[in-house]
Amino acid sequence: MNVLSVRSLTRAFGGLKALDDVSIEVATGERRVLIGTNGAGKTTLFNLVNGQIAPTAGSIWLMGEDITGLPVHERVRRGMARTFQITSLFGGLSVYENMLIAQQALSPQHFRMTRPASHFEATREEVRATLEQWHLWHLRDEKVATLSYGVQRQLEVILALASKPRLLLLDEPMAGLSVEETHHVTDIVLALDRSISVLMIEHDLEAAFRIADRVTALDQGCIVADGTADEIRNAAALQRIYTRGGALGGRS
């Protein structure tokens, strides 16, 4: 069964088609990576799937349900989570508070205002367990804005996972990371349970090919190649795109 089906999706900004008649499917448990040069339409596709912007034409289906007209939070409630290209956290709050806000988002108590959050034992324990699992418990009191960039990227993925999504959208999770940090985040993605499908944008082709079951290449708003990592690595279309914009096979 497909977790995500994008059908003939088009998005125009004035006269410019940022995405043109794109169809893509993500199967249950699949890790699909979107690649392409800057301006290829990858983030536009993410923003459309996530509901941040509305399509000009086409439809988006999540686990067999048409979600094209739903707002962002309703899509999240149906099992979709995402990270952002530019780190998007609650910088003025502590790591603990970031995790707490993410953890309580889909719990029944998220709208409660008559009891302090510290009285909800189950949520507290979940926050603690999650932070311990990802080795961040010792940083729980640190303000997120003061953390290193690598830890912030890691926290971003962990926050997205707090809603226990069926589909995880990762927008360039390795962007700006050192080689060591890239390996660490790659390992996190590889270690994800197969009940979670992943659609990921990645410029680091080495990491992308390591993670991907399938790779889809976009160029100027259209799909130009689609296949397994090995097939795509040698695809003529991809060679053409990347020789125009940079090297193929490593960090672009």
Added chain:
Amino acid sequence: MGPIRMARASGWGEGLLRPMPVAGGAILVVVVLAVAAFLPAYQTELVTQMLIYAIFAMSLDLLVGYTGLPSLGHSAYFGLAAYATALLALKLALPFWLAAALGLACAVIGAFLFNLLALRTARAYYLMITLALSQVLWSLAVSWTDVTGGDNGLPGIARPVLGIRLDGAGVWLVFVALVFAVSTLVMWTLVRSPFGYALRGIRENEERMKALGYDVWRYKLLVSMVAAFFAGVAGILFLSLNSFVGPQALSIALSAQVLLMVLVGAAGTLFGSIFGAVAFVLLQNVVSSWTERWLFVVGAVYVLFALFAPAGALVWVRERLRSSRGRSR
């Protein structure tokens, strides 16, 4: 690990038994009883005014400090509740408590309707639209003379009876202090609740909140209604304190003053607003008894705060305490 220790370990909890709030409550009881028993009516009414403004400022802090909604029209709810209560008590001769309940309902419904429109905007635009909406009410109060009394306002509202008559300045102070204590406790619980943490999240990063599954608009609407409720409580107390309500209760000057109370005290701390309210009433009343140029002094104090404690008094004190503790280690 027990709940209080756990809260401390995580750095975010504020257990009910924390020493500061308990000390604050004890100080409130002692001050209120001492003032009510020993000070003359004028000073007693000044302290009453401080407590009323503190409720008003804390209600605005829910919007400005916790949710990141910079409102410059908060007097709308203060005045709306006061006017509605006065009109219902005077024109329809309803009992005070019923009129007050309906007055509060007016403030909350007003906030609901206002924010259906205002929440389509953000940041400076939100500030402008709240200002515009409150000005509509103010001009209505000034121009609809038959109903509102125009510039003369509505005088002659008797203070309520609650088992005993609440006429005397001391008794009225004790009553206001009780309302203040309950309001503070309710708002304090709210900001520490899951709802309160969601508000902080909205203030910090609205897009991330949506991406986590929060219906941000609903939170903003609801907190606006809660804030309007407490602003309304303050408005009705103020009405009873003065036995009068006039257009000043809906004015931009009052909205700006309460915003300054929040900013001077420290936005997003709740208790900072209490300091802001106390400082404002002291400056306004004490300094004006020394010099006719009291507004100059008030302005200078605000400038000093903006320069040397831009995050507000409470944060300034907290940082000083933290750094002195660090040095002593």
